[in-house]
Amino acid sequence: MIKFQLITFLFILIGGVITAQTKVDGVVVDEQNNPVPFANVIFSSSSVGTITNENGKFYLQSDNNYKSLEVSFMGFKSRKVTLVKNVTYEMEIVLEEETSALQEVVIYQGKTSKKNNPAIDILRKIWENKRSNGVKKFKQYQYRKYEKQEFDLNTIDSAFANKKIFKGMEFIFEEADTNRVTGKTYLPIYLNEAVYQVYGNNVIGKNKEILKGNKNSGYSDNQTLIDFVKDLYADYNIYDNYLKFFDKSFVSPLSRTGINVYNYVLADTAFIDNKWCYKIVYYPRRRNELTFKGDFWVNDTTWAIKKINMQVSKSANINWVKEIYIEQEYDVLNDSIFLITRDHFMSDFSFNKKEKSRGMYGKRTTLYDNYKFDIKKPNNFYKETVDPYNYEVYNRDEAFWEYNRIEKLNKDERKVYTLLDTLKTVKAFKRIYDIGTILASGYVELDNFDFGPVFSAFGFNEVEGMRIRLGGRTYFGRNDPWRIEGYTAYGFKDNKFKYGISGKWLLDRRKRLIISGGNRRDVEQLGSSLTNTNDVLGRSLASSSLITVSANNTLSEINLSTFAVEIEPAKNLNIRVGGSYRELSAASPDFSLTHYTDNTHTTTSDEIHQTEISTTIRYTPGKITSGYGVERNVINLGDYPELFLNYSLGLKDVIGSGFDYKTIQFFYRQPWQIGGFGKFTSTVEAGKTFGEVPLGLLNVVPGNQTLFSIYGSYPLVDYYEFVTDTYLSVHFEHNFNGRLFSRIPLIRKLNLREIVGFRSVIGEISDKNQALNASTSHPDLFAPSSKPYWAWSVGVGNIFKVFRLDFHFRGNYLENPGARSFGVTGAFGFYF
Incomplete structure (x- = not known):
């Protein structure tokens, strides 16, 4: 959903040429x-x-x-x-x-032939020597890195410039220029510059980047867009077998598997910078695969790359991107060592791949210089954290940039720093900007308060009927040290108002010391996730889905209050200690949370009152974030492993609490890029509750009675069909990204993507917890204890580029009342 909002924000802008010599x-x-x-x-x-x-x-x-x-x-x-x-x-x-x-x-x-091909013989020499090229030949290294990122509207013509949407903004098209790769006219609208000092130690396998200066124009206040750009153009190494762009793994032309997917031709030989080099031309063997075309120059003694050009084929199975062009240049050190000096990456975003379609360029140019070697730094140097925000870094004077720009800005890039400031005074542009901001963030900006998220404004369930929700948050800037959020909702069937409010305050930005608290009174579908959370503003899709396979009358009324302190003692390691008090009751007369309140099982209660303290540890190695405020943007969302450990302690007779118990839960999710075979995502969850607790505090296997594909849920399981106090759950999903369909004539033209999945859970419920239950709607709690419940699915993604269908097949427990053996779910998404 985030990518959908971001891409839409970019394309909302799409809709005088200066010639080169x-x-x-x-x-x-x-x-x-x-x-x-x-x-x-x-x-x-x-x-x-x-x-x-x-x-x-x-x-x-x-x-x-x-x-x-x-x-x-x-x-x-x-x-x-x-x-x-x-x-x-x-x-x-x-x-x-x-x-x-x-x-x-x-x-x-x-x-081309794979045998007796001199180009492939040269390729094998590259494989043998790639681990000893560049900075890897030294124990320690350091260098300066200058990075320039840019967005440009392209295919600018008089018809485009004269559209009504640009009335009052005609002056901006006087700045249009022509792209040297595609020949299209373009208009720069966003520019970000950054200078880093990079240190590395090959002995201990550590490196460190220190940001020395950062400057941006255009949408400089929109951190979401800035982070999106950084995620698109993550660092890569052409010597790797696979290069990841846009959440896809492309086969590198230097890959050990390259001979199976590329044709190679020895095209030329020449001296380059007094070094004898071979020129290899390469192009794909098959259409629709994630491959490149282009050429590279390689030295005849070190077998290091001197220059390389890579361009993604238009037939590649990737959405919304018409062109990807990469070029890298290397310099020679001491006659034998080749060091990268320039890396240019350009992509052409467009709704379709037609030659004359309008779109937007995204460009990143990275330059390297001031290489120094074998200057040892203490090991602690690589462990020390750098202040995430230094005022001077973001407010460098022009003298700093004149000195540190390894490549000077051209006249169009220099003008973009003043272009948007002028545009923001134009009412027509402000309307476009406001629409783009809403689509990107989901919020309507109103001075220091944002209204939203607008995508949660409407919902439906059996208890509330049609539901409307209005909310907002304080927003003074993307790095606010504190934030207050809240909402109110109304159900037209139960005629009740609901609300939620939360606040959080960053006390120490270095250690990420944050205190938070809030309260929520609402209607919720409990058991939509195995892993407990105390998010006072969160709401599952199961609680308000407009489309379901059957009536959902198992909703609960919840009154939740929380307070927590969290800290980040090490990068991506978060420790949270919190307390909560919740009141639970059934929201529908057809559902019951009734339980016995005495040892003789003679008296019952329909409500649950519980006080709990919990300690959670969350570790997300590889997660990349930006910003230094109480909330940070995740740049590589969903592309890193996540480990979660929770220990909760129920306190009886504290603020009227009813139960003593201990709960421990573990969650582990790991995405794996399987080379050119797509992306595999594995999730393992396990937990156990010690003590006697009622239905509302047990671990419910997350069913899914909606028609939406929800990762982590069980689509053929009804809510409360399986209830446990001890469980182990696994969920595996693999997206082949069109690897199989690309080999089938006719079908491959559709650029469809194959998805397979497997889910399984095993658990049990103790006799004591079973005896405590007095629910009239679920009198006999059932756990998959005799054998694991399992189901499998096959899916087709990228239907019309935005839709996915999953076909689910239940493996067992078909004798359960109302069991569904087959089901279909779908999802909309904006994926590359």
Whole structure:
């Protein structure tokens, strides 16, 4: 859902060209008028060039004047084309086959041989030496890193500029320029610069980045957008077998598995910076796979990469991204060591992959210099935490940036710092900006108070009928040290108001010392999760889903008050100690939480009053966050392991509390990228309650009576069908990301994605807890103790790019009353 909001925010903006010195585009064909893909196109007597795409098309530009163009490809005669004008579009260049060349090297533009191929022999040399290249050859290293991230509207033309939505903003299109890779006009709207000092120790396997300066323009106050950009362009290493972008694993052209998915051609040899290098051209063997096309130059002695260009094929199974272009350059140190000096990543976001469709560029350029080696730092240096916010870092003067910009800003990038400030004074733009903000964050900004989230405004359940919810939060800035949130809701069937309010205060930002508290009175579906939480503002989808497979009358009224203190003694390690008091009662006459209150089992109560203290430890290694306020944005949401341990103690006779008990719970979720075979997610949950407790305090296996696919729930299990005080649950899901469908003709054009899942739970309930139960709706509590309950599912994702269908099959316990053997659930989502 977060990605859906963020991408929508970007595309809400989509909807005067300054020419370079030399610009050309066109198509390269053979004598039969068939396109020649992956041909080399280069300005004569220069290193400025590109390769044609799958359709033989190319675009090339330079700030210098060139009079001719050279086109070549293995098996064809090279051709030199004179440029009559500096700007030449829609060229058609015909290449003639070269028979002698084909006799010497039998390599064609189709599939190349894996045997007796000199390009693959060179690739094997790269594999043998990749672990000893670059900074890995030294014990310690340090360098300066300058990073520039940018967003641009592209395919700007007069029709686009004259749209009514831009009335009053026509001046912004005077700043449009032309992209050197695609040839499209673009308008910069966002720019972020950062300078880091990087330290590393290969002996102990540690590294550390210290932010020295940060500056942004455009949507500088929208931390959600900034974090989204950082997540899209996470660091990568071209020597890795798989490169992860947009939550997908692309096969690297340098991968050990590359020979199975790429064609490789030895295209050229030349001296580059006085080093003899081979040029290898590569392109995909099959369509629809997550692969690249392009070329790289590799040194003939160290087998290190000198230059590499990578461009994702348009047929790749990835949504909303029409182009991905990567180029890296390396410098030579001491005649043998190649160090990266420049990394450029560009993607073209668009609703479709048509050539003339409008979209938005996302670009990241990273430059490296001031390399130093074997300067040892104490081991504690890598353990010490850096203050997450230093005022000077975010308020550097222009002299700092002039000195630390390894690559100077061009005139368009310099202007973007003032462009948005001007735009924000234009009413038409403010309307667009406000809509984008609502879609991205879910909140309507009102000075220092945000109204929302708007996506929770409506709901429905059997008890409340139609439900409306209004809420909001204080918001003075993304790094607020304190925050108050609240909501009120009304059900048109039970004619009752509900509410929730919470507050939290950051006392120490270094150790993340936070105190929090709140109160909620509402209607809730208990047992929608095995792992207990005391979120006073949280609400499960099961409580208010508009579409269900059967009536849900097992809702409870809850009055929950909480207070907690939490701290982060180490990175991504959170320890929380809290207390809570809750009152529970059935919200429907068809549901009962009744329990016996005496040892003789003669008196009963319909309500539960319970005081509890708990200690939770949450560890999320690899989680990346930004900001330093009481709330932080998670950059790589869902892409890191999570371990959770909870110990709760029920206190009898404290504020009218009814039960003594001890509960311990464990939760572990781990996503795994299985190379080019997709993403596997595993979840294990276990818990046990010691002591006698009623139905409302037991561990209910989370059923799912909605038609929505909810990870962690059991779609064919009804609410309260299985109730336990000891349990072990597993949930496995694998998304092949189209790996199988891409090999089936006709189907592969749909870019569908295969998903398989397996769920199982085993548990028991003690005789004492069974005897304590006096519920009229669930008189006999049942746990899957004789054998584990299990179910499996198959699913198809990426239907029309936004929809997923899951087909569920129940494995056992079919004799249970009302048991469902088969079911279908679905989900909407905005996924790459």
